[in-house]
Amino acid sequence: MLKVGDKLPQFEGINQDGETINSEKLLGKKLVIFFYPQASTPTCTVEACNLSDNYSELEKAGFQLLGISGDSVKKQKNFHSKFSFPYDLMADENRDVIEKFGVWKEKKTFGKTYMGIVRTTFIFDENGICTRVIEKVTSKTAAAQILEG
Template identity: 90%
Template sequence: MLKVGDKLPNFEGINQEGETVNSENLIGKKLVVFFYPQANTPTCTVEACNLSDNYSHLEKAGFQLLGISGDSVKKQKNFHSKFAFPYDLIADENREVIEKFGVWQEKKTFGKTYKGIVRTTFIFDEKGICTRVIDKVTSKTAAEQILEE
């Protein structure tokens, strides 16, 4: 998994509108990249809505946001439209970006072991250096966790 001090990986992703988002264009502002397991599921919705509800506070603190999951562009578009998120969601169906950040890991639920996205938030400075990794994301207070630097 990406650690504090690591550089923002180079990547291109497709957002909810089918447009390419290039990581090189995200340098220059503080950046929050949050990975979530699946669009439109209860916990992921709580997290994404918390970030959306607190977007003005995050923006005031100088942050830009980017959400990433392994969902299709269509699923991301539906999720984005349903809740009118003020930030982009990346569809990473082939897990290229997910693998670069190291969040595709073994998980356990109800005694069953499987591979999936571990809910993780990465914070980068203006130069694209990781300053913080939140690996115990609390969906209801995701924005507060980011702002408590």
């Protein structure tokens, strides 16, 4: 998994509107990249809405946000539209970015073991250096966890 001190991996992907997101263009501002297992599921919705509800505070602190999951552009679009998120959601169906960040891992739910995205938030400085990794994301207080750092 990507850790504190690591450089932002180079990546390119498609957002909810079909536009290209390039990691190079994200430099110059503090950056929060949050990975979530699946669009429109209860816990992911709580997390994304918490970040949206506190977006102005995050912006005041100098952060830009990007959410990434393995969902299709269409699913990201529906999720984004339904809740009018003020930040981009990126579709990573091939898991290229998910793998680069190291958040595709073995998970266990109700005794069943499977591979999936582990909910994780990465914070980068203006130069693309990772300053914090939040591995135990609390969906209801995701924005506060970012701001307390």
